[in-house]
Amino acid sequence: MTKSVQQGSIVSDAASVTDVVLAAMSRTENPRLKEILNALVEHGHAFLNQVKLSDDEYEQGLDFLRRVGLTCTDSHNEVVLLADVLGYSTLVKVLNNSMREDRTGGALLGPFFRDGSPHYELGASIVQEDTTATPIFVSGRVLNIRREPIQGARVDVWQASPIGLYENQDPDQPEMNLRGHFFTDANGDFHFRSLRPAGYPVPTHGPVGDLLRIQRRHPYRPAHLHFVVFAEGHDTLISQIFADDAEYLDSDVTFGVTRDLIGKFDRHEARSGPRPGQQAPYYTLHCEFLLAQGTPTRPVPPIK
Ligand SMILES: [Fe+2]
Numbered sequence: 160m161t162k163s164v165q166q167g168s169i170v171s172d173a174a175s176v177t178d179v180v181l182a183a184m185s186r187t188e189n190p191r192l193k194e195i196l197n198a199l200v201e202h203g204h205a206f207l208n209q210v211k212l213s214d215d216e217y218e219q220g221l222d223f224l225r226r227v228g229l230t231c232t233d234s235h236n237e238v239v240l241l242a243d244v245l246g247y248s249t250l251v252k253v254l255n256n257s258m259r260e261d262r263t264g265g266a267l268l269g270p271f272f273r274d275g276s277p278h279y280e281l282g283a284s285i286v287q288e289d290t291t292a293t294p295i296f297v298s299g300r301v302l303n304i305r306r307e308p309i310q311g312a313r314v315d316v317w318q319a320s321p322i323g324l325y326e327n328q329d330p331d332q333p334e335m336n337l338r339g340h341f342f343t344d345a346n347g348d349f350h351f352r353s354l355r356p357a358g359y360p361v362p363t364h365g366p367v368g369d370l371l372r373i374q375r376r377h378p379y380r381p382a383h384l385h386f387v388v389f390a391e392g393h394d395t396l397i398s399q400i401f402a403d404d405a406e407y408l409d410s411d412v413t414f415g416v417t418r419d420l421i422g423k424f425d426r427h428e429a430r431s432g433p434r435p436g437q438q439a440p441y442y443t444l445h446c447e448f449l450l451a452q453g454t455p456t457r458p459v460p461p462i463k
Pocket of ligand 1: 269271383
């Protein structure tokens with residue numbers, strides 16, 4: 160083998176493949192993109208060198224990714240689900256903005272965020288149908304890192320129903336049920352009425368479901384509320400608040416539970432507690448969101 164043959168994209172042996180590919184990508188102009196793509200190739204090749212995939216295993220892996228893509232629809236994103244159950248999504252969140260003292264931790268956006276949720280006045284209910292399910296009264300405050308209230312922050316909330324389905328998964332729920340957005344008052348406060356959400360299984364009809372079954376993992380997430388908080392001059396906060404008494408709190412299939420995101424869901428009997436006018440048992444929850452200085456951005460909805 161001559162030295163001239165080893166240059167360019169001609170591969171001489173397994174050890175040379177990584178360098179050949181990196182050389183082919185070397186004219187990538189954007190330095191950050193180049194760093195990311197180079198690392199993707201280096202780590203991917205290291206993985207292949209480590210596990211030494213057979214041809215059949217490699218084809219199975221490629222077919223799995225093909226099926227992940229084919230399973231996506233306007234209302235279901237299997238790619239996000241795969242990233243979630245492999246812990247990728249949580250790792251990115253924790254690396255970027257979670258588990259810090261000076262601001263509220265970030266959480267997964269999840270696959271069910273939608274644009275265009277209704278605007279409600281403070282104190283309104285986001286429940287759009289008659290139900291006997293257990294109510295929850297949620298209050299919260301949006302603060303900057305000096306713990307000063309932020310007025311006019313936009314708080315988007317969405318959640319699963321008491322049977323564990325988001326409205327766009329459930330033909331029996333009205334459009335945009337259990338979704339809405341609010342603007343904080345001069346004290347940075349917001350509050351609304353909803354129904355206590357249930358935990359739910361992630362969708363298991365696709366290849367990610369096959370993966371969970373092979374790994375003998377349950378598909379459940381503990382009960383939670385989703386929030387996105389936007390305020391001028393601050394980083395957008397994507398968060399989830401988990402019920403402290405929820406089943407699966409310590410085994411979330413998407414690894415979304417961090418200690419700072421566990422909320423105290425206080426149960427009160429009828430005609431007692433902070434809302435003695437309630438004629439049935441109910442819950443209360445208070446949340447605090449600390450926003451870091453930055454530039455607000457709007458997350459891209461994974462579905463319509
Ligand atoms: Fe969720």
